[in-house]
Amino acid sequence: MTEVDVILPSLNEEQALPWVLSRLPDRYRAIVVDNGSTDATAAVAREHGALVVAEPRRGFGAAVHAGVLAASAPVLAVCDADASLDPADLPTVADPILEGRADLVLGRRRATSGGAWPWHARLANGVLAGLIRARTGLALHDLGPMRAARRADIVALDLQDRRSGYPLEMLLRAHEAHWRVREVPVPYSPRVGRSKVTGTVRGTLTAISDMSRLLAAPTEPSEVDAHRREAS
Numbered sequence: 001m002t003e004v005d006v007i008l009p010s011l012n013e014e015q016a017l018p019w020v021l022s023r024l025p026d027r028y029r030a031i032v033v034d035n036g037s038t039d040a041t042a043a044v045a046r047e048h049g050a051l052v053v054a055e056p057r058r059g060f061g062a063a064v065h066a067g068v069l070a071a072s073a074p075v076l077a078v079c080d081a082d083a084s085l086d087p088a089d090l091p092t093v094a095d096p097i098l099e100g101r102a103d104l105v106l107g108r109r110r111a112t113s114g115g116a117w118p119w120h121a122r123l124a125n126g127v128l129a130g131l132i133r134a135r136t137g138l139a140l141h142d143l144g145p146m147r148a149a150r151r152a153d154i155v156a157l158d159l160q161d162r163r164s165g166y167p168l169e170m171l172l173r174a175h176e177a178h179w180r181v182r183e184v185p186v187p188y189s190p191r192v193g194r195s196k197v198t199g200t201v202r203g204t205l206t207a208i209s210d211m212s213r214l215l216a217a218p219t220e221p222s223e224v225d226a227h228r229r230e231a232s
Contacts, residue, residue, distance in 0.1 A: 003027040003074070004094050007067030008050070008081040010059055014039045016083040021048040023087040028094075031070055032081065033063040061159070061166030068154055077148040078227070082191035084116065085109075085146050090202040096182055103153060103179035104171070106144030107186035116190045132168075136175045140183050143167050155178070180211035201219045 005025060010017065010032050021030050032045035033053045045052045055066035064078055075097050077090050084105070096102040111117045129141050144167070154170070157177070161169045174181060 001027060003098060004077050005029050005031055005071035005073035006077045006079055007064055007160060008032045008079055009035055009063035010037060010041050010081040011035045012037045012039045012041060013081045014041050014044045016081060017072050018048055018079055019083055020087055021050055022079045025091055028090060030111060031067045035063040035121045059163040061162035064166055071151055074151060075148060076151045076154060076200045080145045084189055084191040087187060092184050093146055097148045097150060102182040104149045104174045105147060106182045106183050107146035108142040108144060108183045109188035112187050112189045116188050138175060146186050162205065181215055
């Protein structure tokens, strides 16, 4: 029985996927969202037992949203497909959700080497984390590309961003909905292949732009908040 569906947004990750998919724990199912790859990402994913979903519209948010719609497990996790994060560490973020101890768990990246996290991405993440702490009061240090939450709750948040701002929108709306948010450390290693976002200065600037827009805009109460208020 699948307990956790793992959404793996993928763009030209044929080299990394065999290792990534081999590292999934028992009762975790991989959903590889092919976000317009020009290599054999989809074929490699199928060969290694993953459910493959095609999402031609480029963007991290678009890929994760497609994975959410395709998922059926009660708990969802999101993990990069480039081997920078080890899927064997997924229980660290998913167990608090499965056990009812948290509503959203973010993996705080701990670089395993100097080359794992480019300086510009690390700097941008530090600034962003400071802005998040100032806005929400949450003691967070990383937006966390590895994360977990209940599927029904994510759907009820009705997230709209389809680019780099998706993880931040999820966090901000979760905070507005009074979710219990936790942060746990996870190892972060050099990725396989070239990064499409934070591995490049241009990608980092795009992410900063998307997230700055979200931080500047007020968020509205979500369906989750309404449902929980009615139940209280």
